[in-house]
Each structure stands twice: as structure tokens, then as C-alpha cells.
Amino acid sequence: AQKVTQAQTEISVVEKEDVTLDCVYETRDTTYYLFWYKQPPSGELVFLIRRNSFDEQNEISGRYSWNFQKSTSSFNFTITASQVVDSAVYFCALNDYNTDKLIFGTGTRLQVFP
Amino acid sequence: ETGVTQSPTHLIKTRGQQVTLRCSSQSGHNTVSWYQQALGQGPQFIFQYYREEENGRGNFPPRFSGLQFPNYSSELNVNALELDDSALYLCASSDGTSGGGADTQYFGPGTRLTVL
Numbered sequence: 001a002q003k004v005t006q007a008q009t010e011i012s013v014v015e016k017e018d019v020t021l022d023c024v025y026e027t028r029d030t031t032y033y034l035f036w037y038k039q040p041p042s043g044e045l046v047f048l049i050r051r052n053s054f055d056e057q058n059e060i061s062g063r064y065s066w067n068f069q070k071s072t073s074s075f076n077f078t079i080t081a082s083q084v085v086d087s088a089v090y091f092c093a094l095n096d097y098n099t100d101k102l103i104f105g106t107g108t109r110l111q112v113f114p
Numbered sequence: 115e116t117g118v119t120q121s122p123t124h125l126i127k128t129r130g131q132q133v134t135l136r137c138s139s140q141s142g143h144n145t146v147s148w149y150q151q152a153l154g155q156g157p158q159f160i161f162q163y164y165r166e167e168e169n170g171r172g173n174f175p176p177r178f179s180g181l182q183f184p185n186y187s188s189e190l191n192v193n194a195l196e197l198d199d200s201a202l203y204l205c206a207s208s209d210g211t212s213g214g215g216a217d218t219q220y221f222g223p224g225t226r227l228t229v230l
Binding site: 044 | 145147149155157162169202204208217218219221223224
């Protein structure tokens with residue numbers, strides 16, 4: 001069965017600290033896609049990144065970086081020099097190859113204090 | 115480019131009633147997916163529509179039904195509302211060009227449904 005686990009329920013940091021959000025996934029598919037979304041208090045899910053199973057290169061976008069490791073079935077997300085505006089719930093998701101549905105983890109609530 | 119929009123923003127219903135939620139997909143997108151997000155949980159897939167046909171369904175009872183129109187907008191209908199149906203309902207659209215799980219889904223702001 002396909003599953004996404006985000007073991008960290010809530011993380012609190014002080015502004016400018018680096019923070020890593022963990023994501024572990026399970027799938028039997030050889031081709032799959034992983035995503036990260038941000039959900040601010042307004043409720044809308046904001047797309048951050050999509051990564052396919054054949055591309056294990058780490059990606060950096062500004063203060064955001066992602067570490068994809070197939071050997072450990074992990075797709076971790078790091079925010080460097082966190083800011084108060086980064087406060088939100090972050091979801092990792094796996095896309096089912098056959099049905100196109102997204103399978104979400106339970107999310108990690110990040111609170112960044114000034 | 116207009117993003118995904120949903121209406122209404124909030125809705126309060128009583129148990130046993132019926133509700134219709136609406137979603138307009140992002141310009142150029144022909145695929146709409148609906149998700150239910152209970153408080154403190156991740157979104158759960160309800161179903162997906164591709165070019166007006168249902169294209170996959172999650173583990174939800176038949177009282178959850180949907181439609182997609184020729185302009186690719188969509189409706190989610192829930193009959194015989196139960197207290198557990200209280201949740202944020204999210205609509206997402208994608209362009210359906212890649213398939214096989216590759217399409218990125220872009221989400222609307224959601225409709226918060228409260229069932230009393």
C-alpha cells in the first residue's frame with residue numbers, strides 16, 4: 001500500500017534558524033512522483049516542488065532545498081534562515097501512478113518565532 | 115492567468131441536508147480533483163474528473179458525487195450530510211498532459227463545511 005509518513009507533528013524555531021522537515025514514503029511503483037505543499041492559515045495548498053523517482057539530484061530554490069534519497073525512501077525539505085512568513089503546515093505527498101490521486105502525509109506544523 | 119477558485123468559502127448545514135460545492139479550474143486545465151481535509155489531517159482524495167468523466171475515486175460512499183462541465187468547472191455534491199462530513203473541501207486542477215501521476219495539481223482556497 002502507498003503511504004506517506006511525516007513523523008514530526010510540530011516544529012518551533014526562532015527566526016534565522018535552519019529547519020528540516022522529514023518525509024518518508026512507501027510505494028511499490030518504480031515510477032512515482034513526490035510533492036511538497038505549503039498550507040498557510042488561509043487554507044489554500046501552495047505547490048512547492050515536484051520530483052520524479054528517476055531524478056535523485058537535490059534541488060535548491062532560494063532558501064528552500066530538497067533532499068531525495070531512494071535508498072531510504074525519503075524526501076526531506078530544508079528551509080535555510082527561516083522567516084516568520086514560513087509559518088504554515090507543510091505536506092509531503094506521493095502521486096499514485098495509476099489513479100493520479102495525491103496521497104498526503106499528516107503534515108508538519110512549522111512555527112517560526114521572531 | 116486565473117487560479118483555481120471555489121465557492122462558497124464557508125457553509126453551515128444540518129445533518130441530513132444536501133450540499134453542492136463549486137470549483138472553477140485554472141485556465142487551460144481539463145482535470146479536476148476533489149479532496150476532503152478533516153481538522154489536523156492531510157487531505158484525502160474523493161474523486162477526479164477528466165474531460166467530464168470520473169477518472170478515479172477514493173474511499174468515499176456514493177452519497178459523495180460529482181460533475182464536470184464542458185468548461186471544466188466542477189461540482190461536488192454530498193447528500194444526507196453527517197457530522198463527520200465537517201471538513202475543508204479542496205479542489206485541485208491539473209492540465210492532464212502528462213498523466214501517470216506526473217501532473218502537478220494546483221489547489222483552490224477550499225470550502226469549509228460545518229455540519230451541525
